[in-house]
Amino acid sequence: MDHFLYRDGELYAEEVAIAEIAAEVGTPFYCYSAATLERHYRLFDEALEGTDHLVCYAIKAASNLAILKLLGDMGAGMDVVSGGEYARARAAGVPGERIVFSGVGKTADEMRMALEGGIRQFNVESEPEMLALNAVALELGVRAPITVRVNPDVDAKTHAKIATGKSENKFGIPISKARAVYAEAAGLPGLEVVGIDVHIGSQLTDLAPFREAYEKVALLTEELREDGHDIRRLDLGGGLGIPYTNSNETPPLxxxxxxxxxxxxxxxxxxxxxEPGRLVAGNAGIMVSGVIYVKEGDGRDFLILDAAMNDLVRPAMYDAHHDIVPVKEAEPGVEPARYDIVGPVCETGDTFARERDMSVIQAGDLVAFRSAGAYGAVMASEYNSRPLIPEVLVRGDQFAVIRRRPSLEDMLNRDSIPEWL
Known part of the structure; x- marks a missing residue:
């Protein structure tokens, strides 16, 4: 469920008309619903009721400070994968003891930042990382709390680019080596072993791969305890999928x-x-775009939008589907038209959808990309020298720009020309 619904033929975000935001902010832009973000976080928190638990929102899904503060104020922890994400979590007011640091390539500077600023744990991904973290901790005179991320060699049955739990993936330590690696960790004076970490992929639509991985983790927990390790915390990662279409997609609840x-x-x-990210943020956000032209091609018509692949790269990168709907609802009984929906970037890959049936669209109309709250704004770029687009947060009948649109001057001023040119 989300809070983007039609009222009297107009698409609304909670109590605010999307067209009203577009008139003030311009297009394209991202729009998030606070009520949806809050609801989705509560679903996970309530799902683990009766257990000692912490829901750590995966910042990589949508990292705007306003979103992080909203969730952090509800008690969410944060899962970060870079020093920048750590800084964002702290800037949003999340205390270090609720921040988990994941990722395969943590640098010594990032480790130092987290140890000095406060950290719940590092999810260590390799033996070289473990040795590096030990050295930084000893330099600072502290002990770093760690879990070791184990790779259970489980097929998550998801897109190859977001599968992380198979033996050929770069993530974690083979579970067959775990006992030896934990023994090594126990001998490093700068580390404190607190648990086990596992994460097998993203956009999973079946619980069976999770179950297979967690059963392996349960067995490993018992083996490590027999070896004398105090395993008291299990980090199970994220990955639960969301429905991206209005079809019969029914990911687990x-x-x-x-x-x-x-x-x-x-x-x-x-x-x-x-560590949910996509399910918290995905359906809590839309991208709104204006139609520049309707172009008649040879055997097909094109909707040319002012949004492009640099603003929402998922269709180009993953062949991802997003439902694309008109902001002004079609009149009942009007026959749909079929369009290829594209952006203005000079790439054939700048195509959001092919042969998509929707209501008849004209130049100047607005369309909304549903389920764009996760891995949308965070993956955007300035390709073709197109400035990043704004982000807007709605709560009830209020909305605020939470990331403004940079001017061309802002973008150009980040470059510098050497004196010798």
Missing amino acids: PRDYGAMIKETLGHLNCEIEI
């Missing part, structure tokens, strides 16, 4: 996911951490 976690791991009496 958070309550079913929570029940499966309790069934497979509840007997271990460990604190549970989960």
Whole structure:
């Protein structure tokens, strides 16, 4: 469920008409619903009710400070994968003890930043990283709390570019080596082993791969405890999928996911951490674009938008589907038209949809890309020297620009020409 609904033929975000935002902010822009973000966070928190747990929002899904503050004020932890994301979490008021640091390429500077600023744990991904973290911790005179991310060699049955739990993926330590790696970690004086980490991929639409991975983690927990390790925390990652179309897509619900976690791991009496991102933010955001031209081609018509692949790269990168709807609802009984929906960037890949049926559209109309709240704004670029687009947050009948649109001058001023030119 989200809070983007039609009223009297106009698309609204909560109590605010999308056309009203477009008139003030201009297009294209991202728009988020605070009520949807709050609801989705609560679904995960309630799914783990009765267990000692922390829901750590995965910042990489949507990292605007306003979104982080909204969730952090609700008690969410944060899962970060860079020093920049760590800085964002702290700037949003999230305390270090609720921040988990993941990622395969943490630098010594990032480790130092987190140790000095406060950290719940590092999810260590390799033995070289473990040695580097130990050295930084000893330099600072502290002990770094760690889990080791294990790779359970489980096929998440998701897109190849977002699968992370198979043996050929770059993430984690093979679960077959885990006992030896934990023994090594226990011998490093700058580290404190607190638990196990696992994450097998993103946009999973079936609980079976999760169950397979978590059963392996349960067995490993018992083995590591037999080896003398105090395994008291299990970080289970994120990855639960969302429906991107209005079809019969039915990814598992958070309550079913929570029940499966309790069934497979509840007997271990460990604190549970989960790191949802997409399901919290995905359907909480839309991208709104204006139609520049309707172009008649040879056997097909094109909607040429003012948004492009640099603003929303998922269709070009992942062949991802987004429902694209008119901001002004079609009149009942009007036959749909078929369009290729494209942007102005000079790439054939700048195509959002092919042969998409929708209501008849004219130049100047507005369209909205649903389910664009996750991996939309955060993956945007300035390709073709197109400035980043604004982000807007709605709550009830209020809206605010939470990232303004840079001017061309702002963009150009980031470059510098050497004196010798």
